[in-house]
Amino acid sequence: MKGFSTKAVHGPASAKDPHGTLRGPVYDNVAFEFDCAKDMQLSFEGRKLAHSYSRISNPTVSEYEERIRFLADAAGVVAVSSGMAAIANVFLALAESGAEIVTTRYLFGNTYSLIENTLKPWGLKVVYVDLTDPKKLAAAINERTRAVFLEIITNPQMQVADVDAVARVAHERGVPVVLDGTMTTPCLFKSKDFGVDVEVISSTKYISGGATSVGGLIIDNGLFPWAQRPNLKSWAEKYGPMAFLVRLRREVYRNLGGCLSPHNAWLHTLGLESLDLRVQKSCDNALALARHLEKHPKVRAVNYPGLESSPSHATAKKQFSRGFGGVLTFQLADKAEGFAFMDGLKLIRRATNIHDNKTLVLHPASTIFCEYSAAEKEKMGVPESLVRLSAGIEDVDDLIEDMDSSLRALGGPR
Ligand code: PLP
Numbered sequence: 001m002k003g004f005s006t007k008a009v010h011g012p013a014s015a016k017d018p019h020g021t022l023r024g025p026v027y028d029n030v031a032f033e034f035d036c037a038k039d040m041q042l043s044f045e046g047r048k049l050a051h052s053y054s055r056i057s058n059p060t061v062s063e064y065e066e067r068i069r070f071l072a073d074a075a076g077v078v079a080v081s082s083g084m085a086a087i088a089n090v091f092l093a094l095a096e097s098g099a100e101i102v103t104t105r106y107l108f109g110n111t112y113s114l115i116e117n118t119l120k121p122w123g124l125k126v127v128y129v130d131l132t133d134p135k136k137l138a139a140a141i142n143e144r145t146r147a148v149f150l151e152i153i154t155n156p157q158m159q160v161a162d163v164d165a166v167a168r169v170a171h172e173r174g175v176p177v178v179l180d181g182t183m184t185t186p187c188l189f190k191s192k193d194f195g196v197d198v199e200v201i202s203s204t205k206y207i208s209g210g211a212t213s214v215g216g217l218i219i220d221n222g223l224f225p226w227a228q229r230p231n232l233k234s235w236a237e238k239y240g241p242m243a244f245l246v247r248l249r250r251e252v253y254r255n256l257g258g259c260l261s262p263h264n265a266w267l268h269t270l271g272l273e274s275l276d277l278r279v280q281k282s283c284d285n286a287l288a289l290a291r292h293l294e295k296h297p298k299v300r301a302v303n304y305p306g307l308e309s310s311p312s313h314a315t316a317k318k319q320f321s322r323g324f325g326g327v328l329t330f331q332l333a334d335k336a337e338g339f340a341f342m343d344g345l346k347l348i349r350r351a352t353n354i355h356d357n358k359t360l361v362l363h364p365a366s367t368i369f370c371e372y373s374a375a376e377k378e379k380m381g382v383p384e385s386l387v388r389l390s391a392g393i394e395d396v397d398d399l400i401e402d403m404d405s406s407l408r409a410l411g412g413p414r
Pocket of ligand 1 (some may be wrong): 082083084085107109132151180182183202203204214215216353354368
C-alpha cells in the first residue's frame with residue numbers, strides 16, 4: 001500500500017469486526033469493564049493497554065488516531081476536541097511558567113489570542129520573529145525556549161516558511177518544532193520529511209469531510225529526542241520515543257478534558273477517506289480563482305503561494321506535493337469595497353471556516369482579528385482591504401461568474 005488515497009481508504013490492518021462491517025461502529029460510551037481488579041490497576045498505571053474511560057481513550061477515537069498515524073507515517077497521534085485544543089495541549093505539555101515559545105506574529109487570530117490573552121497571564125513568554133529569516137530565528141532561541149511554532153501557510157498573509165531551515169536552526173539548539181499543518185494536512189505536506197517534530201491540525205477543516213464537526217489532532221513524528229527536555233526526561237526513560245504523547249495523554253490531555261467525541265472521530269475517519277479528492281479539487285479551484293483575480297482590474301493584489309508572483313512560491317513548490325492549499329486572500333480598495341463585494345455574492349457564502357465543500361468568504365480584519373487594534377493588525381499583516389476566500393469543490397466557472405458579477409457591481413474600473 002503506497003498511494004495516499006489507498007492508505008486513506010483502507011487504513012492499517014486492524015482486527016476484523018465480529019460482524020464483518022467495513023466501517024467500524026461508533027463506540028458512543030463512557031466506561032469500560034475489567035475482568036479483575038488487578039487488570040484495572042495495571043491499566044491505570046499504564047502497564048497494560050486497555051480503555052478505561054472515554055475522556056482518556058475510546059476505541060472509535062483510537063481507530064481514527066491510528067488511521068492518521070499510518071497516513072502521516074508518525075510515531076503516534078492524540079485526537080482532541082478542536083484545533084485550538086491541539087495547540088493549547090501541546091504548548092502546555094512542552095512549556096511551563098517562565099518558559100518561552102518562539103513564533104511569528106503571522107498566526108491564526110485565535111492562536112495569537114491563546115498566547116497573548118490566555119497563556120501569557122499564566123507565565124508563558126513569547127518571542128515573535130520573522131521565521132523566514134533563519135538568522136533572526138537563531139538569535140531568538142535561548143535556554144528557556146521550549147518550542148518553535150509556525151503555521152505551514154500563514155492565514156491570511158499566505159506566507160510559507162522554509163520548514164527544513166526552521167527545523168535545522170531549532171534542532172541545532174535542542175528545541176522541537178511544532179507546526180500547524182491545518183492548511184495542508186498530510187495530503188499536501190508530509191511534515192516528517194521536513195524535520196517537524198509535532199504537527200497540530202484542525203481536523204475541523206479538510207479532514208472532517210466538509211465541515212461536519214469540530215476536531216483536532218496532535219501528531220508526534222517520532223523525530224525529537226524527548227529525553228533532552230527536562231520535563232520529559234523521566235517519561236523518556238520509561239516510554240522512549242513515545243514520551244511526549246504518553247505524558248500528554250496521561251497528564252495534560254487527560255486533565256484538561258478536551259477529548260474528541262467518538263461520533264466526531266467516526267465522521268473524521270469517513271472524511272479522511274475522501275480527503276485526497278476534496279483537497280485536490282479545492283486546490284485546483286483556489287489556483288484558478290487566484291489566477292483569475294490576479295488579472296482582474298478591480299483587484300489590487302492577490303496572496304496565494306501557488307502564484308508565480310508570490311514571494312513564497314519557490315518555497316511552497318519545494319515543500320508541497322500536489323497543490324498550494326484551498327485558501328487565498330486578495331485586496332480591494334478598502335473595507336467598504338470588501339464588504340460590498342461580499343454582499344454582492346450570490347453563490348459564495350459569507351461564513352467563517354476554511355476547507356468547507358462550499359466556497360466561503362470573509363473579511364479577516366473585522367471578524368477573526370476584530371479584537372486587535374489597528375496597530376496590532378498592521379503588525380500581524382491584516383489590512384482592512386483584505387478579503388479571504390476558501391475555495392470549495394464546486395465547478396470553478398460558477399465561482400468565477402459569481403465573483404465577476406459582484407466585482408462588476410463595485411463601480412467603474414480604476
Ligand atoms: N489553526 C488554524 C490554521 C486555523 O485556521 C484554525 C481555525 O480556523 C485553527 C487552528 C483552530 O481550529 P478549530 O476551529 O478546530 O479549533
